[in-house]
Amino acid sequence: MSVTAAKGFLAAGIAAGIKENGNPDLSLVVNTGPRRAAAGVFTSNRVKAAPVLWSEQVLKAGQVSAVVLNSGGANACTGPKGFQDTHATAEKAAEVLGLGAAEVAVASTGLIGILLPMDKLLPGIEQAAEALSEHGGEKAAIAIKTTDSVHKTSVVTKDGWTVGGMAKGAGMLAPGLATMLVVLTTDADLDSAALDRALRAATKVTFDRVDSDGCMSTNDTVLLLASGASEVTPEYEEFAAAVRTVCDDLGQQLIRDAEGASKDIKVEVINAASEDDAVEVGRSIARNNLLKCAIHGEDPNWGRVLSAIGTTKAAFDPDQLNVAINGIWVCKNGGVGEDREKVDMRYREVHIVADLAAGTETATIWTNDLTADYVHENSAYSS
Amino acid sequence: MSVTAAKGFLAAGIAAGIKENGNPDLSLVVNTGPRRAAAGVFTSNRVKAAPVLWSEQVLKAGQVSAVVLNSGGANACTGPKGFQDTHATAEKAAEVLGLGAAEVAVASTGLIGILLPMDKLLPGIEQAAEALSEHGGEKAAIAIKTTDSVHKTSVVTKDGWTVGGMAKGAGMLAPGLATMLVVLTTDADLDSAALDRALRAATKVTFDRVDSDGCMSTNDTVLLLASGASEVTPEYEEFAAAVRTVCDDLGQQLIRDAEGASKDIKVEVINAASEDDAVEVGRSIARNNLLKCAIHGEDPNWGRVLSAIGTTKAAFDPDQLNVAINGIWVCKNGGVGEDREKVDMRYREVHIVADLAAGTETATIWTNDLTADYVHENSAYSS
Incomplete structure (x- = not known):
């Protein structure tokens, strides 16, 4: 289910070789439309990873057609080269998918202060694009795991439309333990302003109130993508409640899987x-x-x-x-x-x-x- | 050495039976004058233990003739009865020593939320008064220990005058790990305003910057008592430097003895x-x-x-x-x-x-x- 529960989305999760142990480490989520509205909320840490700086810019236009997510490296504190690598990642996905790079968000999680192995990541994007599927949500959720013991997904289906999503990490937007990456998708037909309002209202009372160890990541990212494929435009309040329910559920799953916790x-x-x-x-x-x-x-x-x-x-x-x-x-x-x-x-x-x-x-x-x-x-x- | 390194001070440390294991748990420090000037700095936690509320009042007059300190119980979150117990402790010390209760400061450390065993503490004050000695500083330092593995003392002797002191705990004024209790004594001839200025300047850059675990105690207390027994009035800057040196030394001893630390x-x-x-x-x-x-x-x-x-x-x-x-x-x-x-x-x-x-x-x-x-x-x- 996950990010492919809503209509109008394809996803994939593959092992690109970014992680040395060969585990899945690259996810791709594609919005096939007809709409490509989006909203995003990012870490409030002033030391922001390259993909956060990039995706903040992308989200300003309120339109996202694809998201590339990798585990195995945070691409944080990596200087101009790190930002170039994020840019190249978006360019590669755009090229493979026939999009503009400015419609491609990027999210990364893993070690701070090391450059990503681009010789593995870029071919991985081609591989992920070939694996894209209407049933790829689970695999996408698995490939973003770092220290997570289980992958986390959640879905709410209402009258003709759906909100679903995936999450990794054991923390929160600000602050958090380990990086939290979340991608939510919906086939509801809403513009980016409505998505932004619903997402901010939801994260404020869910992810923002999950505080495992008081530490704030450089990479936390929560995205909400709308395809409009259901051709239904729900009432705002009903939609906001569904987003909140999915965020709350994913937040609870994060806290239950927090590193080393027994209570x-x-x-x-x-x-x-x-x-x-x-x-x-x-x-x-x-x-x-x-x-x-x-x-x-x-x-x-x-x-x-x-x-x-x-x-x-x-x-x-x-x-x-x-x-x-x-x-x-x-x-x-x-x-x-x-x-x-x-x-x-x-x-x-x-x-x-x-x-x-x-x-x-x-x-x-x-x-x-x-x-x-x-x-x-x-x-x-x-x- | 400790609190009896400076002239004009007597101290004792005894086992009153407050701790169930029979270890020393009650200290008494007495300023024999001729001066009884004093200054104090207390926890900035808004939930303050009864002895902190009491001693803050005592210090407002700038005069302290004796300090009663106990381990084995913090007397915090103990309501009106807890405050009465602190008052009774000061009254008892005043009676035994021939002082007014308003000249007696009290400090406690140990468990929060339990009443002190006054049937043991009050007779303990009599016992401590009988044990008072010009060489009692070490014993006083030992009797305030809780989870401390060693007792902490420090002394600086200058041209004809001395600043010495004792400390327990592994934390700081605000915030701290375990309660920090510190008593400093000097035979320099200075008024309470000078003591207050020197003490605040010293704690700001020493105990206030020792932050073992970010937690702030309800009981942290630092007192500086001056007897004037040396008949020397040092330059303020020289005196302030000596107080800072002793506070710095004690602060370093606290951090080196922090609970469970390896670095x-x-x-x-x-x-x-x-x-x-x-x-x-x-x-x-x-x-x-x-x-x-x-x-x-x-x-x-x-x-x-x-x-x-x-x-x-x-x-x-x-x-x-x-x-x-x-x-x-x-x-x-x-x-x-x-x-x-x-x-x-x-x-x-x-x-x-x-x-x-x-x-x-x-x-x-x-x-x-x-x-x-x-x-x-x-x-x-x-x-």
Whole structure:
């Protein structure tokens, strides 16, 4: 399903030899129209990889006919040569597919600071173009994996139109753990302005709130392509909801596959004075290494939650804070609440509720625990 | 030496039974004058422990005659009863020592969210008062340890006057790993305004720049007490330099003893447009979990340094950034520099230089690597 669930799209995923182990490493997604509308959201890291700089330019025109994605190399911090390589990648795809290079977006993931093996990548594009298929979505999703243990896809089908997509990584737009690459496709008949609005609204409450380890990639890219092949123009709200559902599903799949994690932690901030406050507090809790270690140890350590809340600028009174862990209000009014022995921490899912008692706004941030496996993966794997 | 190196101070460290394992857990430091000037700097966490709330009030008058410090319990998030307990602690010390409670500062460290065993702590104060000695500094330094593997003391002696001190923890004022408690003493004859100025200037460039794990304690406390017993009033600059030297030395001891660390990392930011920019960039690098894992794995991963710099608001051009690791400029002009194979990562000390090429300001942040031992200590130890 993946990016070929919607009509008007072809995809392929092949092994071009970019990865030394011979695993699939090159994906191609082609919009066969009739429309080629597109929107994109990119990393907010100021150190941006060459493909991000390129694709940001491409997206300004709101039209994308093809996307080339590679794993096995991020093409970040590679200077003018790296940018030339991205340009050559788009040129090659354009040549093979009979398009203009300015309609071809590029996304890369893998090690920073090394040049891509263009002698393998360029022939790989020809090979991928030959393999393009209406059923190529799964293979495309597989070929963008790096440390992912599984490939991630999601599809929502509505009345005559579909939104589908694929994702890799275990992080978020800003910030993220490992690079997140996402391509969404739809056969709904919408212009790039509507796509842009729906995509930004969706990523703000999904990928942006998945915060595995607080680190922001140089390469994060989320694209939404519309073919118009269904000949249906849905109501904006219905379309936006479908995009949000697919983003939410893919975001959840990313967090469940985060590097080395043993717990998936839902941090829900309630009764905040503003949504910004709720997000700030949620992120502070989600990034607290001491708390993440405690959760790994199945210790419902609400003191570390309060300590994390205390570092924010959000409106709250320390003596009014309440914290529940897995349904038990272990902290009430800034002090000891219900018996922490009642908290059942055996399962992978952990739910932390932080009640700021300062308003009515809410936000949820998703994160993971901090484990020895995380340390091992990220001290052994150069990226 | 420690807090009794300077004339006019007595100290003691005893086992009051607050810690279940019977280790020393209560320290008392007494200023015998003739002067009792003092200054203090406290955690910037908005969730403050009872002893911090109490001692902040005491310090407002600029006079401290005694400090009671306990390990084995932070007395944080303990509500009105916790504050009453701190008050009772000061009252008891005042009674035993013939002082007013408003001259007694209190500092605590240990688990958050549990009340202190006052039935053990109050008799412990009597016991500590009986043990007070001009040679009690070492014992006082030992009794404030929690997960510290060694106690930390430092002394600078100048022409007729001395600054000495003790510290526990492995962190900083804001933020920090485990609570940092520091008591500095001097027999220099200075008023509280001079002490305050010298202490704030020193902590800003020492403890504030030790950032082991980005987490901020509810209890961090740094006190500077002056007895005037030397009858020498040094020049302010000379005195401030001595305070800074002692703080720097203690800060280095803290980072070398950080929980579970295998590498001490000096992050030096140079050629920044402002000191604030340099500190922001240094802190961003120091808090990047992916980089800290890479350093643990002895991988000179400059891409993660650039990625961390890119998340800041500091002035820089991505194509002008340079990074050296242990003397090798592995990143030049935002791309590949010297051969990373030349970087020798075998030793505990790691030196990262980030050149922003945007000005002339500089700042150094000290941190540690992220290790499986850190995860183990902090998932097994509730604090």
